[in-house]
Amino acid sequence: MKVIVDLTIIPLGVGVSLSPYVAACEKVLSEAGLKTQLHANGTNIEGEWDEVFAAIKRCHEVVHGMGAPRISTVIKAGTRTDKSQTMEGKIQSVQRKLTDAT
Secondary structure, three states: OEEEEEEEEEEEOOOOOOHHHHHHHHHHHHHOOOEEEEEOOEEEEEEEHHHHHHHHHHHHHHHHHOOOOEEEEEEEEEOOOOOOOOHHHHHHHHHHHHHHHO
């Protein structure tokens, strides 16, 4: 099953700069061959359910391995069975509606 996930991994107990941990997770997701889109507060991920969630688990392992004693994670996941959907397709759908409204 295809899934689009919005992922935010928050290492706790490591100070205020989280970019090294974000970069490490981005590397994990890239190595997993997943389509991603980094944004200001997390990462959108597109792929097969099992592959996406295996990569999220790997992100946790890597971040703990970097010294984070605790991690808080927010995951929003969306699936569809009526049609194939991509991150770009969802954005384009909204953009078309904005253009049509003007």
